[in-house]
Every structure is written in structure tokens, then in C-alpha cells.
Amino acid sequence: xxxxxxxxxxxxxxxxxxxxxxxxxxxxxxxxxxxxxxxxxxxxxxxxxxxxxxxxxxxxxxxxxxxxxxxxxxxxxxxxxxxxxxxxxxxxxxxxxxxxxxxxxxxxxxxxxxxxxxxxxxxxxxxxxxxxxxxxxxxxxxxxxxxxxxxxxxxxxxxxxxxxxxxxxxxxxxxxxxxxxxxxxxxxxxxxxxxxxxxxxxxxxxxxxxxxxxxxxxxxxxxxxxxxxxxxxxxxxxxxxxxxxxxxxxxxxxxxxxxxxxxxxxxxxxxxxxxxxxxxxxxxxxxxxxxxxxxxxxxxxxxxxxxxxxxxxxxxxxxxxxxxxxxxxxxxxxxxx
Amino acid sequence: xxxxxxxxxxxxxxxxxxxxxxxxxxxxxxxxxxxxxxxxxxxxxxxxxxxxxxxxxxxxxxxxxxxxxxxxxxxxxxxxxxxxxxxxxxxxxxxxxxxxxxxxxxxxxxxxxxxxxxxxxxxxxxxxxxxxxxxxxxxxxxxxxxxxxxxxxxxxxxxxxxxxxxxxxxxxxxxxxxxxxxxxxxxxxxxxxxxxxxxxxxxxxxxxxxxxxxxxxxxxxxxxxxxxxxxxxxxxxxxxxxxxxxx
Numbered sequence: 001x002x003x004x005x006x007x008x009x010x011x012x013x014x015x016x017x018x019x020x021x022x023x024x025x026x027x028x029x030x031x032x033x034x035x036x037x038x039x040x041x042x043x044x045x046x047x048x049x050x051x052x053x054x055x056x057x058x059x060x061x062x063x064x065x066x067x068x069x070x071x072x073x074x075x076x077x078x079x080x081x082x083x084x085x086x087x088x089x090x091x092x093x094x095x096x097x098x099x100x101x102x103x104x105x106x107x108x109x110x111x112x113x114x115x116x117x118x119x120x121x122x123x124x125x126x127x128x129x130x131x132x133x134x135x136x137x138x139x140x141x142x143x144x145x146x147x148x149x150x151x152x153x154x155x156x157x158x159x160x161x162x163x164x165x166x167x168x169x170x171x172x173x174x175x176x177x178x179x180x181x182x183x184x185x186x187x188x189x190x191x192x193x194x195x196x197x198x199x200x201x202x203x204x205x206x207x208x209x210x211x212x213x214x215x216x217x218x219x220x221x222x223x224x225x226x227x228x229x230x231x232x233x234x235x236x237x238x239x240x241x242x243x244x245x246x247x248x249x250x251x252x253x254x255x256x257x258x259x260x261x262x263x264x265x266x267x268x269x270x271x272x273x274x275x276x277x278x279x280x281x282x283x284x285x286x287x288x289x290x291x292x293x294x295x296x297x298x299x300x301x302x303x304x305x306x307x308x309x310x311x312x313x314x315x316x317x318x319x320x321x322x323x324x325x326x327x328x329x330x331x332x333x334x335x336x337x
Numbered sequence: 338x339x340x341x342x343x344x345x346x347x348x349x350x351x352x353x354x355x356x357x358x359x360x361x362x363x364x365x366x367x368x369x370x371x372x373x374x375x376x377x378x379x380x381x382x383x384x385x386x387x388x389x390x391x392x393x394x395x396x397x398x399x400x401x402x403x404x405x406x407x408x409x410x411x412x413x414x415x416x417x418x419x420x421x422x423x424x425x426x427x428x429x430x431x432x433x434x435x436x437x438x439x440x441x442x443x444x445x446x447x448x449x450x451x452x453x454x455x456x457x458x459x460x461x462x463x464x465x466x467x468x469x470x471x472x473x474x475x476x477x478x479x480x481x482x483x484x485x486x487x488x489x490x491x492x493x494x495x496x497x498x499x500x501x502x503x504x505x506x507x508x509x510x511x512x513x514x515x516x517x518x519x520x521x522x523x524x525x526x527x528x529x530x531x532x533x534x535x536x537x538x539x540x541x542x543x544x545x546x547x548x549x550x551x552x553x554x555x556x557x558x559x560x561x562x563x564x565x566x567x568x569x570x571x572x573x574x575x576x577x578x579x580x581x582x583x584x
Contacts, residue, residue, distance in 0.1 A: 023497050086466060086469065087476065111478065114462055119467065119470040120470075121432060122466070122470035126547060128463060128548065130461040149348075149354045149457070150457055152555075153354050155550050155552065158551045159547065197475040199505065200501055200503050203502070204499050204501075205498055259516055262515065266374050266457065273583040284351055291556065294583060295577065295583045298562070312563065313573060315565050315566075315573065316564070326573065329570035329571045329574045330570075330574055333575075
């Protein structure tokens, strides 16, 4: 059985190539998600899954990608790639995809993937689905579902080109760590200095907080918080829960909170397991950005707030009074579990 | 410095979304169409600011669509911009859109191409990056600041968990988001001027679609909200743990 599988690989397998991005020197959950997504396609198509690592990387971290479905790691061991350049990354991925005969290219739908994957798609004349939320279906070709109109609807897109590019919305696909180590193969790409046109002058990291796009739990505040001076209540609850913080558009527009926390149609679209909306009425534009959340809790003093219609659990009450009580209840729960 | 701003037409953010033809087509009837907010508030306004400060010599607007997008491109011209180009192609495939814009832009040698971080209808956010590939320039996505001195652009872009201050030589494609500029309201003079600004209609190059939309669906509706007393947060926490299984 295993022999047969191996034989098939050697015979005429195609490759599924996953862009394995490192953040602060390690691979993140969204890369594991992408590898397992690739592995499930591989099972259907009898393909081989390879992770593409660009730049300096730890051997053991690369080998460990095998536990998530990578049979091999193609490592471009060139320190120039330690700084991000969309142009250089895309050229490298295209070259590796071409020489390795990769027909499906996958990346997380994050800052890096969103810059690199479409670029590779354009270089390879490949159809693309940006922000997939489901595994492909094969009944009528190769079809992938994604969310559109900022979460108000879904659409199924058929990719008709020989090479297919997919980016995956982080936090959408489950990850289970398996066993096995990936074989590391060093690969070379032809790249010149002009392809690294971006010069990074400085980096400001928001420390101590959980990136919103990857967060499984999100605590979000709106105008019902009455002012930035009350935001410690949101932050305190988020800290107890290990949640990220977010806000509605009026809050970001009033500069109560930084704009990267703004979720909604014109802000970020998120789909955490739990979204707690505090003092947010639930305008259609806000719902668009959050209504794919698995569970929604709405706390609002107005029992007629439209958000309650989209909620799983609702609490009618003043944000500033309910928040401390919820925090105490969460602390009790955390202590007991 | 010549700037090209990519403009997409999208349904107004308050639109109720519906589908026709057995859920294979998007129902546009009765919808108010607007300029994609990211294109308008950030890409276009920043381009206009660069022209007002004397750094840009020309700001051109480009859109890909049939004649029904003209009212929206006129609205964009009312905010500013010297002329507009409409490529007479109707496609949902972002690669087609990028290829058509690239084919036009190549001949015009723009120094800077600006677009919004994504359109709020299909939420792809890929045209800018594709365009950069086809024009063989660097691409900076999710920029919150952009300035230009001579041949060098200085930018701030969002990265995972923070932001990066970078510089990059022109030509360059940038996708813009909040922070880049402030929304403007067109004034009467702008609206009048927009009527007579050049709007060139260009035929497409026949770029082939590599993907197509086969179906739409609405999300499952919530079965109903469970109300919990504000004094019983322990119950909420228990439900989140035992029923929703999210904590």
C-alpha cells in the first residue's frame, strides 16, 4: 500500500506548493492550516505537498512542517529573503513552482500571502481564489468557496486554468499535529538585487496583543463605551480571556482606538470563534465584517439594537456596568478550568 | 510624476445583497452604486494631495467596466483628477481586470499606481499585486502612509502585529487603506468641472478569464438570540463553555 503510494508519487505526481512564511523566526498556525489544506487536496489528487521557505530558517522548525502535511521543504537559503519584498518573493515562488511542476499554490490570506499569491498568479496566468473558506470540490472542475460582500454572502468560484492559486482565510481550517519530519531540499532561484526594491527603515511592533486576524476570541467595543478612557474595561476582559480587542468604525474615526482595530465592511473582516460586541448597535456595515464569527455575544443597553438579531447570546445592559461583571465571571471560570 | 488611480464601482455599503438566476447572478437592480471606499477615500484623495503639493503632475483615473460605471467615474472626477479611462470590459476575474489595466498603463509609463486595499464587493484585494507583477514593479500592500521625494517613495505598511516604515523607488504599485488620507466631499465646482473632463473609452485586449463565479449563497441565518440577565454573567460564561464550546 505504502509502496504503491510512493510509486505513484514518483510516477507522475503534481506538486502542491505552500508558501511557508516565518514571523519572527517561526512558523505560525496559519501556515500549518495551509499545509493541512494542501494535504487534503493531495489526498484527493494524489499530489505531493511541499512547503516553500524563503530566507534563513531553523532546520528543526522546517522539518517539523512534516507533522502538518509537508512531505518536503523546499528551502531557498538566501538571507536576502529575510526582509520581505513582494516582488522577490513572488519571483522565487513562481520559479520554484515552475521547476517543480507545482499546479496548486497555496498561501495564507494574510499580509504576506495577499501580496505574493496574486502576483504569482499573474506571472503564471493562473486563476485565483483569494480568501478561501472551504476545501475545493471537484464535481464540476475545481471549485472553491469564499466570502464576498464583506461576509454578507458567499460565492463559489471555479478555477479553470492549469495552475491554481488559493489563499486561505486564517482560523478557518482545523489543524491537528501529526507525525513525521519533512525532508529538506535546498533550491536555488535566480534573483537580482533590483528585485529587492523595498528598503525597510524601521519596524514598530504592537507588543503584548494578539493579532486581530488570527484571534480565536475577540472583545470589541463601540460608541456605547462612551469614551477612550473606559477602554481598560475591554482590555481587562480581553486579557483574562486571552482575546484580541477590536472596535466599530465610529470609535476608530473618533480616534478612541487605532484604525487597525476597526472591524466592519470598511475595516477588517474577522471570523473568530467568539465575538463579544459591547455597545455596538450592529449596523449592516459592521455586521458585514464580523457575522462569520462562530458565536456572537451582544451587550447593549438598547433592547432594540439590530445586533441582537445576529447574536447567539444577548445581554441588555450598560456596557460599563456589564463589563466588570463579565470579567469577574471569566476570572472565576479560568480559575476553575 | 504621473499617477494612475484604479477605481472600482461597488454597491453602497448599506446594500441588501440578493441574487437572481437560481443564485448564479448578483442582483444589481435598485442598488445604489458607489466608488469603492478604499479607492476613493485613500487612493484617490492621496493622489490628489500629491498633486496639490506639486509632487504629481497628473492624476488619471482608470476603471474596468461597461458604460453603467460612468456615473461613478464622473463622481470620482468630481473629487479631482485630470482625466479618466474606462476599459470597456465586464469581468469578475481579477486577473482580467489587472491585465486590462496593465495593458493600458504600460504604454503611459505611470510612476505611481494607486488602488484601494480591496473592493468591498468581492473582497479579493489582488488587482494591485497582479498589476505590479504585470508591470514588473515593486508592490506595497496595505499602506497607511505614502509620500514621494524625487524618485523615492516613503511608506508605512501594515505587517503582522505592527507596521513597517519602508522606502521604495518608483515606479511602484501601492494598495491604500485607512490612515492614508481623509475622505473628501466633492464641491459644486468639482461636480461641474467633472462633466467636461475627458473620459476615454478604450476597448479591451481580450484577456482570458482563468476563473469564474458559478454560484452565490447567503449565510445561514441565526436561529435566535438567547437573552441572559445582566446580573448573571456566570450563566453566559457557562453557556459559552458548555453550549457554544468556544471557551
